[in-house]
Amino acid sequence: MGIEEEFVPVILFQLGPLQVTSTVVNTWIIMAVVSAALIVLGKRLRVKPARWQNALEWVVEAIDGLIQDMIPEHPRLFLPVVGTLMVFITAANLGGLIPGLKSPTSDINTPLALALVVFFSVHYYGIHEKGLLGHLKHYVEPIFILLPIELASELARTFSLTFRLFGNILGEEIVIAVLFLILPYFVPVPMMLFSIFTSVIQAYVFGLLTVVYISGAVRAHE
Amino acid sequence: MGDLLASELFIILTVLISGAGIVVGVIVPAIGQMLVASRAMNAIARQPEASDAVNRALILSLAMLESLAIYILAVILILLFANPLREFIVNVGG
Numbered sequence: 001m002g003i004e005e006e007f008v009p010v011i012l013f014q015l016g017p018l019q020v021t022s023t024v025v026n027t028w029i030i031m032a033v034v035s036a037a038l039i040v041l042g043k044r045l046r047v048k049p050a051r052w053q054n055a056l057e058w059v060v061e062a063i064d065g066l067i068q069d070m071i072p073e074h075p076r077l078f079l080p081v082v083g084t085l086m087v088f089i090t091a092a093n094l095g096g097l098i099p100g101l102k103s104p105t106s107d108i109n110t111p112l113a114l115a116l117v118v119f120f121s122v123h124y125y126g127i128h129e130k131g132l133l134g135h136l137k138h139y140v141e142p143i144f145i146l147l148p149i150e151l152a153s154e155l156a157r158t159f160s161l162t163f164r165l166f167g168n169i170l171g172e173e174i175v176i177a178v179l180f181l182i183l184p185y186f187v188p189v190p191m192m193l194f195s196i197f198t199s200v201i202q203a204y205v206f207g208l209l210t211v212v213y214i215s216g217a218v219r220a221h222e
Numbered sequence: 223m224g225d226l227l228a229s230e231l232f233i234i235l236t237v238l239i240s241g242a243g244i245v246v247g248v249i250v251p252a253i254g255q256m257l258v259a260s261r262a263m264n265a266i267a268r269q270p271e272a273s274d275a276v277n278r279a280l281i282l283s284l285a286m287l288e289s290l291a292i293y294i295l296a297v298i299l300i301l302l303f304a305n306p307l308r309e310f311i312v313n314v315g316g
Contacts, residue, residue, distance in 0.1 A: 163296055170296070
């Protein structure tokens with residue numbers, strides 16, 4: 001049925017020892033479009049904002065408020081990481097609706113890479129805040145016997161971030177593909193509208209969970 | 223049933239288990255989300271000034287519960303469409 005190509009990435013060309021798959025090319029396209037659009041808009045900022053600037057400022061303030069609620073100490077430190085994750089994941093999820101593009105997040109490697117970014121940044125910010133010993137101490141904090149459970153939950157967090165994003169986006173794509181077989185151009189449209197909604201929600205949830213995990217590592221236990 | 227090929231039995235069992243699995247795998251997280259959402263509604267109705275905090279906790283809890291259903295969906299999709307054991311069964315079983 002040809003649906004196996006949903007799961008196995010297509011290798012496009014070789015770049016030295018690395019094989020460049022279609023997922024990577026889709027990621028490059030989305031990165032280029034989003035970066036170019038935002039750089040061009042960034043040069044036209046005014047003190048008295050136009051409508052689009054107002055909308056973008058609302059988005060940035062929403063993300064900033066989200067971080068400030070959880071980590072009141074220095075929220076601006078985390079805004080780049082969390083904001084970039086949310087914007088990129090939104091763009092990547094929605095990019096699958098454009099004909100010719102396939103969401104890079106529907107290949108399991110991209111959500112895995114993003115979840116690993118979250119994993120390492122949690123430890124990085126924890127060590128940056130509390131030092132290596134302080135950060136490691138917080139795993140044995142309540143009772144020492146909880147240590148294996150804490151380690152297992154670190155692993156479970158990374159996997160759950162990966163599979164939440166991957167499963168949602170791939171599931172939507174497969175449903176749209178199957179609906180397309182029934183009656184093309186008409187039947188998939190409600191599902192595509194719904195997938196716009198869930199794409200944004202999944203990006204928001206990914207960012208929210210990143211903030212929660214970082215705040216768990218950075219804040220002192222009450 | 224004795225003259226079924228191993229590959230046919232494999233396909234029949236996969237389809238049956240996928241159907242049953244997806245039904246159970248959607249009902250259980252749905253019950254969990256139902257409990258969370260109904261208690262959040264109670265809390266907001268009881269104390270409207272806490273509605274911001276309750277709303278935030280509600281969204282977070284619903285996202286975590288939603289992901290359980292997504293795990294089941296991902297496993298079922300892999301079983302049906304990209305099962306790595308299929309070639310093994312077809313080659314060995316016949």
